[in-house]
Amino acid sequence: MNERVERERRERTRAWGLLGRGSVIASPYLWLLFFFLVPFAIVLKISVAEVQLAIPPYTPLFAWPEGGSFELFAVGDNYRLLIEDSLYIRAYANSLKIAAISTALALLVGFPIAYAMARAPRAWQATLVMLVILPFWTSFLIRVYAWIGILKNEGMLNGVLRWIGVIDEPLIILNTDIAVYIGIVYSYLPFMVLPLYANLVRMDRSLLEAAADLGCRPAGAFWKITVPLARPGIVAGSFLVFIPAVGEFVIPDLLGGSGTLMIGRILWTEFFSNRDWPVASAVAVILLLVLIVPIVLFQRHQQRQREAEA
Amino acid sequence: MRANPGGEAAFLRIEGVSKRFGSVTAVDDVSLDIARGEFFALLGPSGCGKTTLLRMLAGFETPSAGALLLEGVDLAALPPYRRPVNMMFQSYALFPHMSVTGNVAFGLRQDRVPRAEITARVEEVLALVELSGLARRKPHQLSGGQRQRVALARSLVKRPKLLLLDEPLAALDKKLREQTQFELMAIQQRVGITFVIVTHDQDEAMTVADRIAVMDRGRIAQVDTPSAIYEAPRSRYVAEFIGDVNIFEGRARAVNGGDVMVEQADAPAGLAAPARADGPAAGDAVMLAVRPEKIEIAPGPPPPGTANAMAGEVTEIGYLGSVSTYRVRLDSGKTVVSTQTNRLRHGGGAIDRGARVHLSWPVEASILLRS
Amino acid sequence: MRRGLSGINLAALTLGFAFLYIPILLLIIFSFNESKLVTVWAGFSTKWYVAMVENALLLDAAWMTLKVAVVSSTVALVLGTLAGIALARLGRFPGRTLFSGMVYAPLVMPEVITGLSMLLLFVALSWARGYWTVTVAHITFSMAYVAVVVQSRLLTMDRSLEEAAMDLGAPPVKTFFAVTLPIISPALVAGWLLAFTLSLDDLVIASFTSGPGSTTLPMKIYSQVRLGVTPEINAVSTVLVGIVSIGVIAASLINKRAMVIREREAQAADP
Numbered sequence: 037m038n039e040r041v042e043r044e045r046r047e048r049t050r051a052w053g054l055l056g057r058g059s060v061i062a063s064p065y066l067w068l069l070f071f072f073l074v075p076f077a078i079v080l081k082i083s084v085a086e087v088q089l090a091i092p093p094y095t096p097l098f099a100w101p102e103g104g105s106f107e108l109f110a111v112g113d114n115y116r117l118l119i120e121d122s123l124y125i126r127a128y129a130n131s132l133k134i135a136a137i138s139t140a141l142a143l144l145v146g147f148p149i150a151y152a153m154a155r156a157p158r159a160w161q162a163t164l165v166m167l168v169i170l171p172f173w174t175s176f177l178i179r180v181y182a183w184i185g186i187l188k189n190e191g192m193l194n195g196v197l198r199w200i201g202v203i204d205e206p207l208i209i210l211n212t213d214i215a216v217y218i219g220i221v222y223s224y225l226p227f228m229v230l231p232l233y234a235n236l237v238r239m240d241r242s243l244l245e246a247a248a249d250l251g252c253r254p255a256g257a258f259w260k261i262t263v264p265l266a267r268p269g270i271v272a273g274s275f276l277v278f279i280p281a282v283g284e285f286v287i288p289d290l291l292g293g294s295g296t297l298m299i300g301r302i303l304w305t306e307f308f309s310n311r312d313w314p315v316a317s318a319v320a321v322i323l324l325l326v327l328i329v330p331i332v333l334f335q336r337h338q339q340r341q342r343e344a345e346a
Numbered sequence: 347m348r349a350n351p352g353g354e355a356a357f358l359r360i361e362g363v364s365k366r367f368g369s370v371t372a373v374d375d376v377s378l379d380i381a382r383g384e385f386f387a388l389l390g391p392s393g394c395g396k397t398t399l400l401r402m403l404a405g406f407e408t409p410s411a412g413a414l415l416l417e418g419v420d421l422a423a424l425p426p427y428r429r430p431v432n433m434m435f436q437s438y439a440l441f442p443h444m445s446v447t448g449n450v451a452f453g454l455r456q457d458r459v460p461r462a463e464i465t466a467r468v469e470e471v472l473a474l475v476e477l478s479g480l481a482r483r484k485p486h487q488l489s490g491g492q493r494q495r496v497a498l499a500r501s502l503v504k505r506p507k508l509l510l511l512d513e514p515l516a517a518l519d520k521k522l523r524e525q526t527q528f529e530l531m532a533i534q535q536r537v538g539i540t541f542v543i544v545t546h547d548q549d550e551a552m553t554v555a556d557r558i559a560v561m562d563r564g565r566i567a568q569v570d571t572p573s574a575i576y577e578a579p580r581s582r583y584v585a586e587f588i589g590d591v592n593i594f595e596g597r598a599r600a601v602n603g604g605d606v607m608v609e610q611a612d613a614p615a616g617l618a619a620p621a622r623a624d625g626p627a628a629g630d631a632v633m634l635a636v637r638p639e640k641i642e643i644a645p646g647p648p649p650p651g652t653a654n655a656m657a658g659e660v661t662e663i664g665y666l667g668s669v670s671t672y673r674v675r676l677d678s679g680k681t682v683v684s685t686q687t688n689r690l691r692h693g694g695g696a697i698d699r700g701a702r703v704h705l706s707w708p709v710e711a712s713i714l715l716r717s
Numbered sequence: 718m719r720r721g722l723s724g725i726n727l728a729a730l731t732l733g734f735a736f737l738y739i740p741i742l743l744l745i746i747f748s749f750n751e752s753k754l755v756t757v758w759a760g761f762s763t764k765w766y767v768a769m770v771e772n773a774l775l776l777d778a779a780w781m782t783l784k785v786a787v788v789s790s791t792v793a794l795v796l797g798t799l800a801g802i803a804l805a806r807l808g809r810f811p812g813r814t815l816f817s818g819m820v821y822a823p824l825v826m827p828e829v830i831t832g833l834s835m836l837l838l839f840v841a842l843s844w845a846r847g848y849w850t851v852t853v854a855h856i857t858f859s860m861a862y863v864a865v866v867v868q869s870r871l872l873t874m875d876r877s878l879e880e881a882a883m884d885l886g887a888p889p890v891k892t893f894f895a896v897t898l899p900i901i902s903p904a905l906v907a908g909w910l911l912a913f914t915l916s917l918d919d920l921v922i923a924s925f926t927s928g929p930g931s932t933t934l935p936m937k938i939y940s941q942v943r944l945g946v947t948p949e950i951n952a953v954s955t956v957l958v959g960i961v962s963i964g965v966i967a968a969s970l971i972n973k974r975a976m977v978i979r980e981r982e983a984q985a986a987d988p
Contacts, residue, residue, distance in 0.1 A: 056890055061810055064800035064860065068819040071857040075834035078841055092840050149733035152726035164730070166969055171737050173910075173965050175918045177935050178954040181942055182740035185747065192743060225737065245406050246439035248426035250453030250504065260452075264443045283827020285921055290942065300829045307833060307925075317837070320830045331825050335818075 076324075083114055083317035094313050114318035124319065127297040128326060134213065134288075134298060135281035138220035142228040142277045143270065145221055150232035150269075151262075154239070165233065172226040180219055180290050187215050187291070211293035219287040220277070227276035235269030236262070268341050275334035282330075283323055299323050356415075357382035357540060358403075358508060363412030364564075365398050372398040374564035375412070385534050385541045387555035389548060391587075395564040396544045400510050403542065404433045416507060427456070432506040436513040438497035440485040446472070446496050447481045453504045471503045474533060491522050498530075502537060511543040515550060527553045548588050552576070560584050576637075582715050585635040592641070592682050593715075594634045598626045605709055607653070608632055612676045618653040619712030626714070633715040640711035641684040643672055643697060647704045655706040658682065660699050674703060741958060748951035765952040775953065778937040782917060785848065785933065789855035790912035796856065797863025797908060802893075804864065805871035823861040831858055832925030839926065846928030854926040855916040862915060863908035870904035871897075903972060910968060914961060 085094040118124040153164045171179060186192045187210040194206040209215050239262065247257040263270075285300035292298070299319065307316040356379035365373040373395040380386045388396040401407045403414060405426035414421040421429060432453070440449050447468055454464045472478050475495040485493055494514065501509055514530070515523045531554050534541050545551050551558050552572040559569045560583075568575060568584045579585035582593060594617060596610035601621055608617040619634055626632050648655045656676055664671040665688075672684045684705060697703055748766070752759035769775060800820050803810070810816075823831060835854040836846075844850055878900065882892040898905075920935040927933060934953070941950055 057807055060799050061803045061807060061816070064796045064803065064820075064864070065812070065816055067796055067857070067860070068800075068816070071835065071838070071853060072819050072823065075838040078837045079830075079834045082837055145733070145736070148725075148729035152729040152733075155723075155726050156730070162973075166965075167734060168737070170962065170965060171741065173914050173961050174741065174958045175935065175954070175961075177918065177920050177938060177942075178744070178957060179740065181938070181946075181950065181954065182744040184942070184946055186740060186743065222736070222740070229733075240437060240439060242435045242437050242439040243441060245404075245426070246433070246435055246441075246500075247452070248406075249404055249429075249431075249433045250500070251427045251456035252452070253427055256456070261441060267443075279825045280827065283829055285827075285829050286939075300827060303829045303833065304921075313837070316833060320833050323827060324830060327825070327827070331822075334825070335821065 079317045079320055082314055083321050084111055085314045085317075086111055086113065087312045087314050092313070093311055114314050115322075117315060118318055118322060123297070124299075124302065124322075127299045127302045128322070130297045131282050131284075131299045132326070134216055134220070134296075135278050135284075138217050138224070138281050139274050139278045141217055142221045142225055143274060146225055146228035146232055146273065147266075147270075149225075150229045150236055153229070153233050154236035161237070165230070168226050168229050168233075176223060177286060179223060180286055183215070183219055183222065183291060184210060187218070210291065211296075213292065213296055215291035216288050216296055216298075219291045220281050220284065223287065224277040224281065228273040231272040231276065232266060232269040235266045239265050268337070271337050272334075272341070275330060275337070279327060279330050279334065282327060356380065357384075357417060358542075359413075359415040359418075360399075361413045361415065363399070363402065363409045363414065365395070365402060365407060366410045371564050373402070373409075376561075376564075376566055377412075378559060378566065378569065380540065380542065383538055383540055385531065385554055385556045386543070387551035387558045388542065388544045388561060389546070389551040389558050389587075390561035390567075391546055393563075394561040396561050397512060399561075400433070400512055400542065400544045403508065404431055404510055405429050430507040431510060432501040432504055432508075433510040433512065434497050434501040434514050436516060438485075438493050438517075440493060440496055440500075442485050445482050445484055446477065446488070449485070449496055450500045450503050453500065457504070467503055471499045474502070474536070475499045490517055490519075491526070494518060494526065498533070502533075502539070505537075506539060509539050509541050511541060513545055514543065516545075516547075523550070524553075530554055552588070560587060562587075578713060579635060580716050582633060582635070585713065585715060590638050590683060590685075592636045592638065594636070596632060596634070598628050598630045598632050600628050606632070606714060608634060610634075612656045612658075612678050612680060613654065615651050615653050615655060617712060618709045619714045620710055622714050624716075635713040635715055636707055636711055638671065638683045638685040639669070641682065641705050641707045643674070643684045643686060644704050644706070645697065645701065648706050652706060654709065654712065655704065656682065657702065657704050660697060660701050660703055663697075663699055672697065672703075674705060744951050745955045745958065748948055748955040750948050750951075753947065765948040766956075768949050769952045769956075772949070774932075775934075775937055778932050778934045781848065781931055782934040785852050785855060785923075786913050786916035789852045789859060789916045790909050792852075792856045793860040793863050793912040794905065794909045797860035797912070798867050798905060800860065800864035801867030801871060805868045820861055820864045823858040824865065826858075828858075828919075828921035829925075832922040835922065836925040846926060847931040850926045850928070851923050851931060851933065854922050855912075855919065858922065859912035859915045862911050866904050866908040866911065867901060870901045874900055906968060910964065917957070917961075 082094050085096070087093060088095050149168075153161065153168070156164055184191075188194070189206045189208060189210065191210070193209070194203070197203045197207065209218075243261055243265070244254075244257050247261050248254070252260065283300045284298060285304055288296045288298040288301050289304070292301075300323075303316050303319045303323070306312050306319060358378075358380040360376055360378040360380075363373060363376050364371065376395075376399060388399060390396050398407060402409050403421070405421065405424065409422070416430070421431075441452065444452065450468045450471060451464050454467060459467070468481075469478070472481060475498055477492060477495050477499065480488065480492060485496070488496065494517070498514070501511075511530075515526055518526060527550055530541075543551070543554065552575075555572060557569060557571055558575055560567045560575065562583050567587075568580050570578075575584065575588055579588065579591075585591045585593070594608075594610050594612075596608040596617060599607045599609050599616065601607070604621055605618050606621045606626065608619065610617050617634055647657065658674040658676040660672055661675050661681070662671075662673040664673075667688070669685050669687050672686065674682050674684060676682060682705060747758075749761050749763065750758060751762040751764070800816075804813075804817055804820065832854070835850075835857065839846060839850045874897070878896055879892050882896045883889070887895060918935060919933075920939050923933045924936055924939075927936065934957075938950055938953060941947065
């Protein structure tokens, strides 16, 4: 083939390659910049504005009237309110507490399931994994709703317990924190089970045999070998339950009581009921700051796992 | 040779042991005696049951029938973590979350050995396998050869009565494997522990073991010293599994003076082999095995009437450095392999491809196989 | 080598799956209840399904949800796949850290924050809230899920297949369409399904970003649940659960069948 033609062809391919590469990166990049990052800047901006009866219901951040000078109207009032009114601090603290307890409960419930799945005959495993994922595909709202009928005072759980004769008076579960724990564990269980399973199933069975061979009893081997090796799964699963649980709205709203303070619910109320967009924005900014620590820790953990596996 | 199977009461006795998985019989009525201090090899192709037998000794599988006696004590009642037996795993099974020291000390910690003693014994065994400088590394920071040594150290440190090695060298490359075979033998001699090794590599078994059990589909085909297995295989399976071999089929004509004369189409004067205690009688169909290096190859014919003489044409010559392999097609179409050392390569009488040659071997080079 | 499961493991599986499935089963059972109470069985009836079908507002909401889900998951599939490729294959580029941060962040971001921030953007831009604002919001958060699925598939894919294609003369773009895309296609299907069900399911973000006349099904269900539990919601839920289950099970069966066929062909080719 003609050398010049060949060279031109190569250069053309290269140019197309660069262009293609650029557009592959640019289209999702620009989309996310505009629809994900910019909105946060706006939240930040509005969190230092004041509420007013207008459309939109907040004051502008700055004005630059013709011939006049640049004026900035940032106010820290919303943040001062979050600190001074103990409602907000209690809501943040309570959200963290409920998320932490739910995470621990999910680990307690999820570990035996994941362990049994990893030990099940190989032919079953794909089906078992699908059975864990399937509820995750069905509507979150519906799954939370299903618990209302079960936990109500005249609900099915109380019916069954009374029929067995365990209780005389109905247990009051719905509209309490306990119902919220149940709802979070139930809704987020797949997020706990799947990473645990992924770790446990990869574990080399000969490690347990080696431990037994060296004189270690099965219970000892569980704590000394299985649990440490499942650690990445435990950490990943716990973050995957904890982080979304902190900002949860649907579960405390439908299952929790009026006293179940959670920050996602506060934000919703400020926005929809009080129509106080600036305070809602300030609540969101602080919630993000609270969550940034576990999110960064989680990202770092995942990064390390990927590197360790590579 | 330290092995003395007849002399003292068996150190390890495997008595009629079978293992079935569903309808598959992995180990079929195996009986073996292994002496104290012996280096014993279980050799066979994959799926012959050797690993299952080893895992029964370690306690990971329960025999379907039979008994395993170590110094007269039945092992069946003991779970793996109570047996005075340690195993070196094919995958090494090093605990990835523990350092070299952590791995090696693990077994001693289970026995609640005092801390000072643990430290001393770990140091001692790491020195034995020449890993003293790497005590704080994690398994993934070690080379394949170093991991292999950690696994060995971990299984040795408890000073078991019996050490089981499941394909311990399979993951190493050829050069390292050969070097490690000699180190393994040296270590075994120093610690004096009875070793049972499972391998599919005949060279490895021949090199390291005092005695070898060749296994075939769950059964023991032959138990002998390496030289006896090589020089006097009792079946075609063993002859073909260990080294290269030429097999001749024929019919016994007569037994005279301790030699069996065999009729065979390619040998004008017949074949001759030393007779065995158990036969054969004249008229039986028999099989002879002859190792390639025992067959002389020459341009000219031997004196007429010589037994074990054949003629044919050289079809291929493989040069392997110290030796050359000649493939010779006999007049009947059968191919015979002969190996010659290359001392004479530049001397006279070099044989080329296509040349007509004469093959011959002494009577004692013929091995009568049990049919 | 032991085949079965020990008693404890079997118990863990039984109890675990009972916990996961009994609430959904009860929900389905009581959608066929004659009585208005969702807790006391009063005989079999399909009247709640009739009521559901006759409820025009509910059907409008369902139609709106479906339109949003189809469009948003398809756009999210394209953008998410590009993002996954950029992260898995295109090495370093300026702003990569920010980019990967933005791709992963929606996965862990509380929905209330995503919803609020998207709404404030639309208000700042003076976009009328309705079908399109909900769709754009759904694209934004579900493309992250697609990106993660595609990226992890690309990372586990055997690179030598692409190298072989290029070695045989296929330029990168052609290699991508001829080799990479067919191999990762199950991940694309999974990513699309994920984006679709996330959109179908979303209450919080839709509540923030929708306007009058663009009520989605979850919003409708939520407002009815707040008024009280009725078997009609159970009926709607049963239909939704049924559709999704059939979809997911069918997808996995097709996948499994393809694998079985491939195995059989491989065995036939290698007697």
